[in-house]
Amino acid sequence: MFSGIIEALAEVVEIRADRQNKDFTLRAPFASELKIDQSVAHNGVCLTVVAIDGDRYTVTAMKETLDRSNLGLLRAGDLVNVERSMRPEALLDGHIVQGHVDQTARCTAREEAGGSWYFTFEYEPQGGGLTTVEKGSVAVNGVSLTVCDPTPSSFRVAIIPYTFEHTNFHSIGVGSVVNLEFDIVGKYIARLMENYLKR
Secondary structure (H helix, E strand, O other): OEOOOOOEEEEEEEEEEEOOEEEEEEEOOOHHHOOOOOEEEEOOEEEEEEEEEOOEEEEEEOHHHHHHOOHHHOOOOOEEEEEEOOOOOOOOOOOOEOOOOOEEEEEEEEEEEEOEEEEEEEOOOOOOOOOOOOOOEEEEOOEEEEEEEEEOOEEEEEEOHHHHHHOHHHHOOOOOEEEEEEOHHHHHHHHHHHHHHOO
16 A cells, blocks of 8 residues: 655666566665565555565566556666555555556646646546545655645646655656556545445
């Protein structure tokens, strides 16, 4: 489980294909503190550490993950938002993020707003609680954010300078593909309502 509060930016240093999987080696400031089998969120995708070498570590993404997220689009030199899993005693500064990306979205607008920024994202509606509500939570590339101006297939988020500078939001522009994880509470409510209406 994660909070959506990004710890650091990790640089992709190598990508290796292994049949339908991809091994990503990244350089991160906390790499030496990691352990094999530890979970780390990468642009919001929970992946398991399989190797560590100094300031670098390696994780593996399977085809399902590559198809559902933007990880398959990564190239060497790209910066990835990373967060280690929450500890039980930690403050929940963001919201409950599972690290299970639901789908991708595309940035359709980036507007400067007096030192901050508004980003608009569009996605393919799929139902099942995969939606946003005004002032609700959504994770974009693993960043816990508050929803503005939602429609059935889009929403906006406001990004303050600190978040812009310390996450890969500074590299997101019109056309960029991002990962979305919708609010887990909304997904459970949608499933409960679906089952109730089938009675």
